[in-house]
Amino acid sequence: MSRSTSTIGSPDRRLRAPVALALPALICLAVLALPLISLLVRTPWSDLAELLSDESARTALRLSLECAAAATGLSLLFGVPLAWMLAKTDFPGRQLVRALVTLPLVLPPVVSGLALLLAFGRRGVFGRYLDQWFGIQLPFTTAGVILAETFVAMPFLIVTVEGALRSADQDLEEAATTLRASRFTIFRRITLPLIGPSLIAGSVLCFGRALGEFGATITFAGNFSGTTQTMPLAVYDALETNPDAAIALSLVLLATAVVILTALHRRWLPAVGGGL
């Protein structure tokens, strides 16, 4: 499917762009590219190894990768079933649920963090009972970081997977139904493999968003090296004390993002990757 779409856009069918379109397009490209190029230009290449071997930098990188991976895992575990519900079943308030799911995509992350604090903070609406009944306190813990990242990044996975479920071929599932396969067996043996590429694409997007999460994390989980200070928080911290270190850390995040997008584009999903 993806191969056939890529041939539609073959070079011989492409149009020559009129100036009225080419010029704004170039400006657009400049706005997007110049900051990233400047980051590369100002990178202290000679000190890079030393800056990145710093203990707190490595701690932040490790914590970031662990938390983003955990957030992606949670999103797969809980988000895929919800995506399935949204795509395949009809229940009252489905549109409302869908709107709710996409809300974190457009909500300023600091607002997400505040909402999380009001819900799961030590004196939050639900958090007080977590504390009283189970002794669980989420703010200022790594679990809090994972929750914040999941809240912000899970919608990317749900939206991607729901789209794939809607457009996936129904014939195989129907055939399986006639063979009396249970709905869960169909989901596990047929639906999941069918949407495999989208599952990967959604997970990678989710991981990337989680890795870059800042606002919700610093608002809800605080900022302390080793427990809650992820890479973006470390960049923010370093900016005031050691701008070179901030640039070096930013470079790592940029490189990670490039790797994610390239992998998405080349390996698994030309169509989705190209549509990013």
Place this chain on the structure above:
Amino acid sequence: MRRRIRIRAVSVGVSVSLALGSLALAGCGSGSTATASGSTPEPGSSSLAVTGTITVLAAASLQEAFTTLGKQFEAAHPGTTVRLSFGASSALALQITEGAPADVFASASAANMKQVTDAQDAAQAVLFASNVMEIAVPPDNPAAISNVDDLARAGIKIALCQPQVPCGSTARQVFAKAGITVTPVTLEADVKSTLAKVQTGEVDAGVVYVTDVRAAGTKVKGIEIPSRINASTSYPIATLSHASNAGGAQAFVDYVLSADGQAVLTADGFAKP
């Protein structure tokens, strides 16, 4: 035809909301409604008329005092607008050396002012106030903290400012004098964020300025730190070399140093420098 009209209506809607957004942004932290006059004198020009907009970057701990000072200054000098932006002194110093357009810088520590004067962004700074630290706890004091030594107890959640921020470095001086080791759960970007973590009850205690505890009213409870182990920080203020409103900047600094200005600071709990 209909479609075109609809598109236009949408674009008007967008530009209106953009305008509203920028207005809201301009109003954010300024505490005033008027906007820049645009015709401000060049720095070093002969006319040092006190008019137009004066942009003041001030330490977060000065929020209440400088908001009052700004209003009083505007009343004393009709035709002026004081735009205030508050943040960690370290963050503001960085903004200034990176070229943020501002006229006056009021720092919570000499170190952050030195960053600015070293970069030739300000010539001369004058001390105008000083401040000491205090322990802030939620009103019900859930961890029953009664003195500085309690902060070293295990299992207590404490918020501090980051070490490069004046409230963070000054708090660390207190711990050094008291001979204790404090392990915070979070290092906040400025003193108001630290205070907010106490106000919301997310931490058992935070170490902030005396003035912040006073400004928070009944939302937090203050526990005094005895003067033999307390540490203080001095607040320098300076006009900036690249001020677009040099006359206004000097007038504002003069006002802060005047009897009227000092009265506002004293009322908010600041000490003389």
